[in-house]
Amino acid sequence: MDDIITLAHGSGGKEMQELINSFNFFKSSWKNTFNDSATYDIGKGKQLVFTTDSFTVDPVFFPGGNIGHLAFCGTVNDLCVMGALPLGLSLSLVIEEGFLKKELDKIINSIKKLSKEYSIPIATGDTKVMGKGKIDKIVINTSGVGVIDKKDLLTKKVEIGDKIILSGGLGEHAVSLLSKRFDYETDIVTDSKPLVKEIIDVKQLIKTAKDATRGGISAVLNDISAKNRVGMIIYEEDIPAKNQVVKITEMLGINLYELACEGRFVCIADEKTAGEVVKKLKKFNNSAAIIGKVVSGDKVIVQTYLGKRILNVPTGRIVPRIC
């Protein structure tokens, strides 16, 4: 059935991975090309860090944010989790004919506000308009660059006994979109935010980090497990999630661990420093917690309050497209 592209190919699960692997571009001096950002050795122990991301979301405005907010945070966070500070972003807009100017203004103002607050300039950009019905409202692409000392790259080897830390409650971004789409009344707003300050505070104490966007912590933990050839065990009762988030996911029959966050990351730290990492992260989000540990093996196991189960890489379309 793979002779055409379906929505499953863009859902951050196995199908997307297989599609990307099939592209098979020629090998270059760029490293970490399958990571959140790629890196390039520019000499004197420095690495250039580069990433790009396109954003399409329905609805464009949702509780606590909009597509512009996401587009800024998404790319910034992909640089941050490598340990890099973003130097600047590009911003490309593809807009549907007939899109309201005042809505575009709101989107741009969100980006401007974040750009100023975090001192991350929009260095370059592009704007295209497509005919009515040729594109769904608006698609935004952002790319970002940063520079980092090679020794500070957050791609250090994960070892058995290390602790797994989550920076805040799961699923809030996805549930904010779902509540808007299904007309549920909730207090949940998106978790979308730049992770710059959090990462600055803990980067010397952690080995690796990944922001839990598409595919949620299921995708992230399985990725870290596979790259480092280790197993993991996470304790369901220690995983932070707001009650409303849990209930809505149960009601819709979707897996909380597969839901996208836009301002949460998973990081791995040595047993000795993990407590300090959580303490620092709690200043930003009181729900930050150690959720599990690295063990031998090759699977990610969830220990529930009853029995155990395996947490697999998400497949198929995880939820309605939300980021």
Next chain:
Amino acid sequence: MRNKKFIDTHIRKIKTLSEKINKNITLMEICGGHTTVIMKYGIREILPDNVSLISGPGCPVCVSSQKDIDCVIELAKNNIPVATYGDMLRVPGTRDNLEKIKAESGNVFEVYSTTEVISLKNKYPDIVFFGVGFETTAPMTAYLLKKKICVYSVHKIIPPAMKILISGNVKIDGFINPGHVSTIIGVKEYKEIEFPQVISGFTPEQIIRGVSMLLELISKNENKVVNGYREVVRNKGNEKAKRLLNEMFSVEDSEWRGLGNIADSGLEVADNGLNAKIKYDKIISSVPEPKKTACRCGDVLKGLIEPGDCPLYRKVCTPENPKGACMVSKEGSCAIYYEYGK
């Protein structure tokens, strides 16, 4: 309700009863929603060795016949707009699935609620709703019929299938009856099935309590139904929904994947003018009977084998490339085993 103490009490009770019964006991959970919770919380591993839980046919996507899927694909290929629930899009037909036709033609619409079909009708007056599900979702389809929307119905009703399972090749000692279906049909209809049954809710606590209630019935040789989901299941069920079903559907024989044709087990659109099978008879009659494949969904649905016993499971049949319906739906046994199992 996360209540370890409650669970411990019932697990102790289950242990005592299973020792008292002192033989292998097989309980079937009819509903895929129950299977999900059982696998998600690893409930099987905390039950005594002689008590096993097997999954039943309670995944509507899974029991829909291949022929029906092929027919709806044929409608969409003939430029008739089709709307249905997301899970149906990925069920493999003989050659294509609806997801592919959606990507190719734009004639297929994924909906989360039947009310979305009403808005689609404004833009696509000929829209056909591919109605799937048991007594739980059928009332919503009945509502669409009231709104004069054309329907291709593969809706099915559960009690006739339970009767077939009892007389089948699989030794079953008791049923965990589906919670959501029971909110509609109530308790009464199960009474005709003289067999140990407990209606259960969907928390791990409710399921474990259901197992202990079921063992109690079995130990006393009591062939009756107990309502273990009194929070939402009434004796007479949801009378308004039942009236709507009676008004818009007629009960007819229906083809179940795996179980074959079961008498009086399907809900067919009563109004011929709104029945897509009649309205588009010319297109549908050209669809050939599907060929038999190595897929053993049928045996999985009957409880004859576990997903891992199928030669295709995990080898060529995976959630991203499902060969059989049970691997498609999040409520399908194979997909649930794949997601939560080894």
